Amino acid sequence: MKRKYLLMPVLIFLIYACGGQSNQQANNTAGSDTKATAVKQEHKGKQLIAKSDCSACHSDKNKIVGPSYTDVANKYDNTPENHQYLTEKIVKGGSGVWGDVPMTPHPQLSEADLKEMVNYIFTLKH
Numbered sequence: 001m002k003r004k005y006l007l008m009p010v011l012i013f014l015i016y017a018c019g020g021q022s023n024q025q026a027n028n029t030a031g032s033d034t035k036a037t038a039v040k041q042e043h044k045g046k047q048l049i050a051k052s053d054c055s056a057c058h059s060d061k062n063k064i065v066g067p068s069y070t071d072v073a074n075k076y077d078n079t080p081e082n083h084q085y086l087t088e089k090i091v092k093g094g095s096g097v098w099g100d101v102p103m104t105p106h107p108q109l110s111e112a113d114l115k116e117m118v119n120y121i122f123t124l125k126h
């Protein structure tokens, strides 16, 4: 009888400790799941743009040095010719369409990456 009473607080503590820990683990797992989904849903072109130097001069919505991607998307029809034109412009750089400030050339980008980037820019069209 005496022993049982002594064990009670220990048991309660153990249950509390284990319960607390597994709750925390569950929360952590849920947190990283949400993150993973968010990254998965992000357009590949957006990720490539984020990895390149584009963000120094462009953003989705606001003009920085160059026009916002939304402005670019709204200026052009979503046609294969315009995809081709914008791809070449990113590779070669240049000025005169949005102002006198030139865009730097990007000859290092692969065709596949450029395609994703231009596809992403056109997702912002509205």
Ligand code: HEC
Binding pocket: 049, 052, 053, 054, 055, 056, 057, 058, 065, 066, 067, 072, 086, 089, 090, 094, 095, 096, 097, 098, 099, 100, 101, 102, 103, 104, 106, 117, 121
């Ligand atoms: C040094 C700054 C700078 C960087 C870095 C830069 N841009 Fe630009 N970008 C500009 C400027 C300035 C213009 C406007 C050029 C013009 O008026 O013809 C422009 C124009 C554009 C256009 C529209 C072209 C047109 O003729 O309408 C696209 C699309 C674009 N940039 C995408 C990108 C992408 C993608 C990257 C990264 C790989 C990038 N830019 C990196 C400055 C930059």
